[in-house]
Amino acid sequence: MDAGAPLRLMSRRPAAPLAGRFAVPGDKSISHRALMFGALAVGETRITGLLEGEDVLRTAAAMRALGAVVARDADGIWRVAGRGIGGLVEPADVLDMGNSGTAARLLCGILASHNLFAVLTGDASLRQRPMRRVMDPLSACGARFSAREGGRLPLAVSGPKEALPLDYRVPVPSAQVKSAVLLCGLNAPGITRVEEPEATRDHSENMLRHFGAAVQVEVVGAGRVITLQGQPELQAADVVVPGDPSSAAFPMAAALLVPGSRLVLPGIGLNPLRCGLYATLAEMGAAVAVENRRVEGGEPVGDLVVSHSALRGVDVPAERAPSMIDEYPILAVLAACASGTTRMRGLKELRVKESDRLAATAALLAVNGVKVEIEGDDLIVFGTGRPPAGGGMVATHMDHRIAMPALVLGLVTDRPVMVDDGSFIDTSFPGFVELMNGAGGALAAA
Ligand code: S3P
DSSP, X not given: OTTSOOOOEEEOOOSSOOEEEOOOOBOHHHHHHXXXXXHHSBSEEEEESOXXXXXXXXXXXXXXXXXXXXXXXXXXXXXXXXXOTTOOOOOSSOEEOTTOHHHHHHHHHHHHTSSSEEEEEOOTTGGGSOOHXXXXXXXXXXXXXXXXXXXXXXXXXEXXXXXXXXXXXXXXXXXXXXXXXXXXXXTSSSEXXXXXXXXXXXXXHHHHHHTTOOEEEEEEXXXXXXXXXXXXXXXXXXXXXXXXXXXHHHHHHHHHHSTTOEEEEEEEEOOGGGOHHHHHHHHHTOEEEEEEEEEETTEEEEEEEEEOOOOBXXXXXXXXXXXXXXXXXXXXXXXXXXXXXXXXXXXXXXXXXXSOHHHHHHHHHHTTTOEXXXXXXXXXXXXXXXXXXXXXXXXXXTOHHHHHHHHHHTTTSSBOEEESOOGGGGGTOTTHHHHHXXXXXXXXXX
């Protein structure tokens, strides 16, 4: 997406409250994994509700380049004919993962234990992101990596003839690193073991089981130890992708902020390791109800009913960060309109997202008249109980999760809010502008 012209967008106060029932696109984390596990399984995997965003389409293209047959039916169901563990073929060209850190890091895990040569690259944002966090642990299987200075893409990887299993303690809370190690372990004989001091999203573990792998998870304090028996015969399995809670957070926040609003968002993923935002919103006094709880494709889901609420500032503990890591920018927008101060603790990992998201979130608010501070790894937002002035041009730094919160903020500010480039919204939430406007929002090209 490097070459495209920037897409300036703006939002302003709508004439009426937001209302209606809207499906948000499929979960990004689960969509990447469904394509990858499908490509590693024997047989045909059918995926319903796949997120057709740029990031996931990059994964689909990469799995095709590695020899899997990946196709979309007219009814929107995706079919993946897998190659079986160890059966991937050497890609004939560079694999371009676009804006997607998840795609790049998980793919490193898959490639490391395959005896082939591959080169990965990405857009200007992804080429700045740290890859050493996966290169280092994966090298222990026998793979050889070389990358640019600082472990940045492009990188090249050559897998060994026979990979060794890994035993790794993940030093940062990262589901991507954990998943990369597990994916590598799939094509190594023996037991691969990963220890995470803080539990992170467990979609890989759930999906591995769903495809028939032997995975054990032991809860140890706040963390987990995951063991995987290597070289299983993964069997193709159908996957139903729930609505992405990280995407649902944007219309949800809009409904909380715009007076008189009520939105229903059906079929949203409720994996407990993704639910930190709901706990925080409850503490802030938000009216968010979950109806029709059910399990779909091995993941808990429910329908969210969200109504306008007067919010108060809260102290968000650092331990909660892994379960809501992608939700801090939109939480910061809510905090800006709440009464009282909100302190969000322990946000170090936000510095290495699609942008330095800690700095970008603070700047998003400041340019729209909000008092905000960064203290160490904490973000402090001084809410006044009413929306800020707005009128700012937000620098999005190729980061979808900076663009969307800015546009939500503009629905309640005195003056419209603009974003310098909304094109990256398509990485995770194609149809965002249309959904918001369908609900009564006022988003437009600027
Ligand atoms: C993801 C893990 C998180 C998250 C990202 C998706 C995943 O990243 O921010 O959007 O699908 O595993 P980290 O593992 O870097 O925390």
